Amino acid sequence: MKKLGVGLVGSGFMGRSHAHAFRAAAGIFPLPLTPVLELLADVDDDVAAKAAQGLGFARSTGDWKALIADPAVDLVDITTPNVLHKPIALAAIAAGKPVYCEKPLAPNAAEAKEMVDAAEAKGIVTAVGFNYLKNPMVALAREIVASGEIGEVVSFRGIHAEDYMTDPAAPFTWRLDAAGGHGVVADLGSHIISIARHVVGPIESVVGQIKTVTGERPAGPGASEMRKVEVDDEARALVQFAGGATGSLEATWVAAGRKMTLAFAVTGTRGTIAVDHERLNELQLYTTGQPGGREGFKTILAGPAHDSYAAFCPAPGHQLGFNDIKTIEVKALVTALAGGEKFLPDFREAWEIQRVVDAVVRSAREKRWLDVSEV
Numbered sequence: 284m285k286k287l288g289v290g291l292v293g294s295g296f297m298g299r300s301h302a303h304a305f306r307a308a309a310g311i312f313p314l315p316l317t318p319v320l321e322l323l324a325d326v327d328d329d330v331a332a333k334a335a336q337g338l339g340f341a342r343s344t345g346d347w348k349a350l351i352a353d354p355a356v357d358l359v360d361i362t363t364p365n366v367l368h369k370p371i372a373l374a375a376i377a378a379g380k381p382v383y384c385e386k387p388l389a390p391n392a393a394e395a396k397e398m399v400d401a402a403e404a405k406g407i408v409t410a411v412g413f414n415y416l417k418n419p420m421v422a423l424a425r426e427i428v429a430s431g432e433i434g435e436v437v438s439f440r441g442i443h444a445e446d447y448m449t450d451p452a453a454p455f456t457w458r459l460d461a462a463g464g465h466g467v468v469a470d471l472g473s474h475i476i477s478i479a480r481h482v483v484g485p486i487e488s489v490v491g492q493i494k495t496v497t498g499e500r501p502a503g504p505g506a507s508e509m510r511k512v513e514v515d516d517e518a519r520a521l522v523q524f525a526g527g528a529t530g531s532l533e534a535t536w537v538a539a540g541r542k543m544t545l546a547f548a549v550t551g552t553r554g555t556i557a558v559d560h561e562r563l564n565e566l567q568l569y570t571t572g573q574p575g576g577r578e579g580f581k582t583i584l585a586g587p588a589h590d591s592y593a594a595f596c597p598a599p600g601h602q603l604g605f606n607d608i609k610t611i612e613v614k615a616l617v618t619a620l621a622g623g624e625k626f627l628p629d630f631r632e633a634w635e636i637q638r639v640v641d642a643v644v645r646s647a648r649e650k651r652w653l654d655v656s657e658v
């Protein structure tokens with residue numbers, strides 16, 4: 284079978300997850316191409332060599348430009364800090380190579396649009412790692428809403444809350460560097476926006492509120508000097524969907540005790556669905572018209588009847604995890620690269636998500652409702 288040479292740039296949290304997903308996907312799904320972990324790039328030769336050995340890559344380099352030029356690399360996979368997504372992606376596109384990039388696509392919507400235009404001008408396949416859209420329970424949520432089972436959508440309430448920046452003594456990282464874009468509204472908010480668009484549809488206008496909770500942090504691990512924080516730690520927005528529904532979105536990385544509260548509820552005229560990724564194998568469904576005294580939500584557990592689950596396990600309720608969802612994402616990407624169903628979210632959809640991120644921040648700063656089309 285034809286091979287797909289994977290070139291991975293970055294070997295941190297997400298680099299490890301992508302490497303795992305490429306290795307696993309070929310064993311779990313009948314893929315049209317066989318991914319080969321060909322070349323890994325990181326900040327320097329030593330870091331890259333160590334990571335390549337640990338993650339199972341054949342070769343390594345301390346220079347991502349060499350990775351793009353390498354003839355054995357068929358796909359450029361970007362898992363670096365956000366500020367590097369654009370230069371690496373544009374170079375890969377110029378070399379005619381498909382790009383798999385982590386979210387958020389770029390520091391802002393204007394830069395994301397440059398990436399969309401470059402990819403579309405050359406007809407390059409692009410994919411962005413909004414992996415939670417590949418959770419079978421999110422696919423089920425979208426299916427239930429689209430089928431009309433809960434009636435016409437009235438409202439969407441969504442939140443992505445974690446607590447990794449709660450400690451004021453936690454040092455400055457690239458996530459806090461305004462050069463890479465906004466703060467939590469981009470880092471976590473982009474995920475809940477991606478789900479809102481996927482399940483309910485386009486967001487027309489927003490009114491946002493953002494807050495920096497810790498104004499300065501140690502400049503680095505163990506550093507005594509402090510560095511000013513110029514991005515948001517918390518963000519909220521009321522939103523108006525183009526289809527008529529209203530909603531609220533929330534993102535925070537200072538929610539003490541919350542580890543993976545990527546949660547949403549969609550309420551329609553005949554019911555409600557709810558998903559929380561701290562229990563990502565469950566979907567709660569309430570439909571109206573149940574007998575009095577017996578009304579309530581039912582819990583649907585992920586199983587082989589749901590999208591992609593059966594490839595992992597023949598038994599329901601045995602549970603998929605974060606890396607399995609990344610593996611489903613890789614399956615969809617490899618299928619698209621072989622000429623199968625188009626991969627979504629692509630750069631264009633990631634730009635649309637980024638416009639909502641930018642709109643929330645701008646609306647908060649200007650203290651007014653803002654049409655996303657203004658961004």
Ligand SMILES: NC(=O)c1ccc[n+]([C@@H]2O[C@H](COP(=O)([O-])OP(=O)(O)OC[C@H]3O[C@@H](n4cnc5c(N)ncnc54)[C@H](O)[C@@H]3O)[C@@H](O)[C@H]2O)c1
Nearest residue numbers: 293294295296297324325326362363364365385386387412
């Ligand atoms: N989809 C998700 O669920 C999810 C989760 C976490 C992070 N992310 C995204 O993934 C990306 C990476 O985040 P992370 O948490 O893995 O970060 P990380 O800090 O753990 O890893 C970043 C990696 O990039 C490398 N790197 C930095 N500069 C480089 C350069 N010039 N050349 C080559 N490599 C370089 C670092 O050495 C490190 O290996 C971000 O865009 C982030 O938003 C997505």
